[in-house]
Structures are given as structure tokens and as C-alpha cells.
Amino acid sequence: MQKETLCLGLLSLGPRSGYEIKQMFEGPLSDFYSLSFGTIYPTLNSLQADKYVSCKQHSQSKKPDKKVYTITKKGMELMKDNLLGDASSYIRSGNFGDQIKSEFFLLLLFSKYLPKETMNTVLNERVLYLRQKLEQFNYDGPVPGNLDAIRNEKSVSFIRGLASALIETGLNYMEKNRGKLS
Amino acid sequence: MQKETLCLGLLSLGPRSGYEIKQMFEGPLSDFYSLSFGTIYPTLNSLQADKYVSCKQHSQSKKPDKKVYTITKKGMELMKDNLLGDASSYIRSGNFGDQIKSEFFLLLLFSKYLPKETMNTVLNERVLYLRQKLEQFNYDGPVPGNLDAIRNEKSVSFIRGLASALIETGLNYMEKNRGKLS
DNA sequence: TTAAACTATATCAATTTGATATAGGTATTG
DNA sequence: CAATACCTATATCAAATTGATATAGTTTAA
Numbered sequence: 001m002q003k004e005t006l007c008l009g010l011l012s013l014g015p016r017s018g019y020e021i022k023q024m025f026e027g028p029l030s031d032f033y034s035l036s037f038g039t040i041y042p043t044l045n046s047l048q049a050d051k052y053v054s055c056k057q058h059s060q061s062k063k064p065d066k067k068v069y070t071i072t073k074k075g076m077e078l079m080k081d082n083l084l085g086d087a088s089s090y091i092r093s094g095n096f097g098d099q100i101k102s103e104f105f106l107l108l109l110f111s112k113y114l115p116k117e118t119m120n121t122v123l124n125e126r127v128l129y130l131r132q133k134l135e136q137f138n139y140d141g142p143v144p145g146n147l148d149a150i151r152n153e154k155s156v157s158f159i160r161g162l163a164s165a166l167i168e169t170g171l172n173y174m175e176k177n178r179g180k181l182s
Numbered sequence: 183m184q185k186e187t188l189c190l191g192l193l194s195l196g197p198r199s200g201y202e203i204k205q206m207f208e209g210p211l212s213d214f215y216s217l218s219f220g221t222i223y224p225t226l227n228s229l230q231a232d233k234y235v236s237c238k239q240h241s242q243s244k245k246p247d248k249k250v251y252t253i254t255k256k257g258m259e260l261m262k263d264n265l266l267g268d269a270s271s272y273i274r275s276g277n278f279g280d281q282i283k284s285e286f287f288l289l290l291l292f293s294k295y296l297p298k299e300t301m302n303t304v305l306n307e308r309v310l311y312l313r314q315k316l317e318q319f320n321y322d323g324p325v326p327g328n329l330d331a332i333r334n335e336k337s338v339s340f341i342r343g344l345a346s347a348l349i350e351t352g353l354n355y356m357e358k359n360r361g362k363l364s
Numbered sequence: 365t366t367a368a369a370c371t372a373t374a375t376c377a378a379t380t381t382g383a384t385a386t387a388g389g390t391a392t393t394g
Numbered sequence: 395c396a397a398t399a400c401c402t403a404t405a406t407c408a409a410a411t412t413g414a415t416a417t418a419g420t421t422t423a424a
Contacts, residue, residue, distance in 0.1 A: 001285045003411095009292045019372050032287040036412050041374065066372065080295050087300055091307045093285040100282050103183045103272040105214040108337050110191045113262050118269055125273045155290050158362050162355050169351040173344050180340050185380095201403050218381050223405065248403065 001090065003035060003043045004052070008079035011053060011071040013149040018044050018067065020146040027147050028156070031133075031163065044069055052078055111181055123178050130171050137164045183272065185217060185225045186234070190261035193235060193253040195331040200226050200249065202328045209329050210338070213315075213345065226251055234260055293363055305360050312353050319346045 010021055018040050025034045035043075044067075047053045052075035058066040071079070104126065111119050137160045143151050150156060192203055200222050207216045217225075226249075229235045234257035240248040253261070286308065293301050319342045325333050332338060 001288050006288060009288070009295075012292075012295070017372075018374095032282060032284045032291075034283070037373080038375080038412060038414095039410085079292075083289070083292055083295055084297075084300065087289060087296060087304055088307070090285040090289045091304055092311055093283075100214060100284075101216070101275075102214045102282075103275040105341060106183050106188060106191070107265070107269060107272045108341055109214075109332075109335065110194075110261075110265055111337050112335075113191075113194070113265055114269060115266075118266065122269055122273055125270070129274055150291075153291065153294075155293050155363060158359060159287055159290055161359060161362075162352065165351050165355045166348055169347050170344065173347045177340060177343060180343075181337060199403075200405095219404080220382075220406075221380060 001033075001086065002082060003039055004047060005079055005082040005086075006033070006035070007040065007043050007047060008052060008071055008075050009083075010150075011069055012076065012079060013153070015056075015068050015070040016146065017069065023144075023146060024150055027143075028150050032159075047075065051075075108181070116182055119181065123174065123181075127171060127174060130167050130174075134164060134167045134171070137167065183215075183268065184264060185221055186229060187261055187264040187268075188215070188217070189222065189225050189229060190234060190253055190257050191265075192332075193251055194258065194261060195335070197238075197250050197252040198328065199251065205326075205328060206332060209325075210332050214341075229257065233257075290363065298364055301363065305356065305363075309353060309356060312349050312356075316346060316349045316353070319349065 007021060010016065010024055016024075018037070021040055021044075022035075022037060044053065044055075048055050048069065051072060053069040053071050056068050056070070058068060107114075107122065114122075189203060192198065192206055198206075200219070203222055203226075204217075204219060226235065226237075230237050230251065233254060235251040235253050238250050238252070240250055289296075289304065296304075
């Protein structure tokens with residue numbers, strides 16, 4: 001997905017600073033997508049230059065100025081047009097689509113070159129890690145203000161439910177089949 | 183995973199050309215990892231310069247020369263050392279770990295900006311695509327020669343079984359819960 | 365009190381991708 | 395049978411992206 005469309009999409013949930021957009025990627029979006037500061041800040045600048053977003057500078061007494069971006073009408077239109085135009089190309093992407101770099105699967109692939117006790121530890125820690133992820137996806141308590149909007153999206157509960165189901169399947173599979181690796 | 187470790191790991195399954203390594207990434211590895219030609223060829227050159235692989239030039243009558251790389255003893259040692267040294271850092275990566283860019287999930291996230299009939303088509307095509315993926319993972323027939331070695335790895339049947347289980351879960355979830363999106 | 369961690373933007377070297385160049389072979393199709 | 399498309403095979407490079415670092419003040423924890 002074009003970085004412009006993505007940033008506009010996130011700004012459509014409410015005005016945000018670049019730093020807050022990054023927080024979304026590190027928080028609720030971390031399992032699905034990420035952009036670095038080096039991409040986010042220049043994208044916001046170019047979106048502003050082309051009037052897809054407006055910017056209000058909040059001088060915060062002593063911290064560096066916070067630049068809060070708001071999506072414009074023109075920006076909303078561009079975002080919707082882009083989403084509609086590219087929708088079909090996103091169908092074959094995602095879990096078992098494009099753009100995945102799973103180092104854990106590579107480790108499994110080459111597991112025969114590792115000592116058995118190492119692989120045992122790795123699999124145990126993977127299970128712990130996935131249980132932790134599962135808790136994360138099932139967690140329903142409060143979240144920091146700037147992450148609240150995304151949490152309350154209708155689509156997010158669909159996505160969280162799917163992620164939860166997938167992790168559970170992965171955990172069950174691992175527990176039942178880990179013997180087949182060695 | 184370092185590109186060197188990964189290329190060495192693939193060469194540990196048998197001698198290969200750069201083009202054939204790329205075919206592995208486009209074939210059986212496509213759902214888990216990928217490297218471009220722009221990374222593969224320079225990596226093979228530097229591995230050769232440092233004696234981690236040897237290279238035999240096969241002049242093929244009329245096609246361009248095929249450079250077939252073979253992992254050396256020194257290369258096997260480097261690969262194993264790297265795998266062991268970095269194993270713990272790969273635990274938190276993969277499905278629901280790092281490095282995933284799922285455009286399909288982004289599309290779901292922004293689905294409210296798309297016409298209902300578009301999302302309906304998208305979801306139908308996604309289901310078809312996943313069914314096709316499922317077939318791919320369950321397929322047990324013959325594969326081209328250079329992809330055979332990877333197919334016969336013990337770890338690969340574990341991985342394929344896992345992928346298959348995950349896709350099935352995803353399909354079931356989608357069919358039961360797609361109403362919740364709109 | 366002092367170190368660590370957080371808020372906030374900006375920049376940039378190093379890496380990586382995706383496209384293109386080159387060049388001949390093979391398969392399809394009307 | 396000729397034309398078109400796709401396959402084998404390596405190489406290179408502009409453009410995009412990351413990951414790290416710089417800067418600088420604030421807040422939290424020990």
C-alpha cells in the first residue's frame with residue numbers, strides 16, 4: 001500500500017503527529033505493517049505541500065513543537081480513490097501472501113543444523129511468546145489516548161479475532177507436532 | 183536473518199546457481215521469505231571471495247554461463263555459527279512477529295471507506311485465493327529438480343502442515359465472521 | 365540525584381528492492 | 395511458419411526504505 005494512502009488512512013481516524021503515527025505502527029499495527037520515521041516524516045511533509053493534510057504547530061512550553069496533522073477533504077478523496085483503485089491488488093497479500101519475512105520459519109527450515117537442546121529452548125520460548133501475543137490480542141482494557149481510535153474501529157475487532165484464532169491454531173499445532181522436527 | 187546465512191543455508195541443500203536460489207524464493211519459500219536478484223548475486227560474489235562457497239562455471243552451449251555455487255567446509259561452519267548465535271533473536275519474528283507487511287489487513291482496517299459490493303468481491307476473491315494456497319501446501323506431487331531438495335527437508339513437512347492449519351483456520355473465521363465487517 | 369526512558373522532529377549512510385539491460389531458447393497460437 | 399510471449403541466466407542501478415544517530419527537553423524510577 002502506498003505510504004501516502006496509509007498515512008491518510010490513519011489520519012482519517014483523527015488528527016495525529018508523526019510521532020503518534022509511529023506509535024500506532026509500534027502498537028496495535030505492529031503485527032501487520034510498519035513504517036519508519038524516515039518514511040513517515042517526509043510523507044507528511046509532501047502530503048501537506050499538496051494540501052492533502054493541514055498542519056497545526058503546537059508549541060509545548062519546552063518540548064519540541066508538536067506538528068499535528070489533520071486530513072483535508074481533498075485528502076479523504078485521494079485516500080478513498082487509492083483504496084478503491086488498488087483494492088484488488090491487496091487480495092493476494094498478507095498472511096500467506098506477499099511481503100512476509102519470517103525469520104522463525106527460516107530457523108525451523110535450518111533446525112537440523114542446531115543442537116537439539118537449542119531447538120527445544122527455541123520452541124519453548126516461541127510458545128511463551130505466542131501465548132503472550134494471544135493475551136495481547138484478547139486484552140480489552142484501556143489503551144493510551146492516541147491509540148484509542150484505532151482500537152474502536154469495527155474492523156479491528158474482526159482482525160483481532162482472526163489473529164487470536166490463528167495464534168491458537170499455531171500453538172496447538174506446535175504442541176502436537178514439535179516431535180516431528182527432530 | 184543475514185543474507186549470507188540464508189544463502190549458505192540454501193546452498194547446504196545442494197549446489198545451486200543464483201537464478202535457482204531465486205526460484206526457491208519464488209516457489210516453496212515465497213510465503214515465508216524472499217531476496218531479490220540485486221541481493222542474491224552480490225552476496226554470492228562476496229561469499230565466494232571469502233571462500234565460504236566455491237563456484238563452477240558451466241558454459242551452456244548458447245545460454246549465458248551458469249555459475250553453480252557449492253558451500254565449502256568453512257561455509258558450513260559459518261552458517262552453523264550464525265544460526266546458533268542468532269537463534270534466540272528469531273523467536274519473536276514471523277507470523278505475529280516482526281517484518282510483516284500485510285496489505286490485506288490494511289485493506290480490512292480501512293474497509294469502511296470502500297463500497298459494500300467492492301468489499302464483498304474482495305472477500306470472495308480472498309477466500310478463493312486462500313483455497314488455492316491451501317491446495318498448494320497440501321500438494322504432494324512432483325516438483326522441478328532444483329526445488330526437490332527443499333521439499334524433502336524434514337522441517338518442510340512440519341512447516342507445510344502448520345501453514346495448512348493456519349489457512350484453514352483463516353478460511354473458517356472469514357466465512358463465519360465476515361458479516362461483522364459491515 | 366542521577367540514570368533511564370519518553371516525547372518529538374529531522375536527517376542520512378547503508379541496504380534493499382524493483383526495474384531494466386542483455387541475449388539466446390522454448391513454447392504457444394493463429 | 396512466423397510472431398509473440400515467456401523462460402533461463404547474470405548483472406547493474408536509480409529509487410525507496412530502514413535503522414541509526416543527532417538534538418533537546420521531560421518524566422519516571424531507583
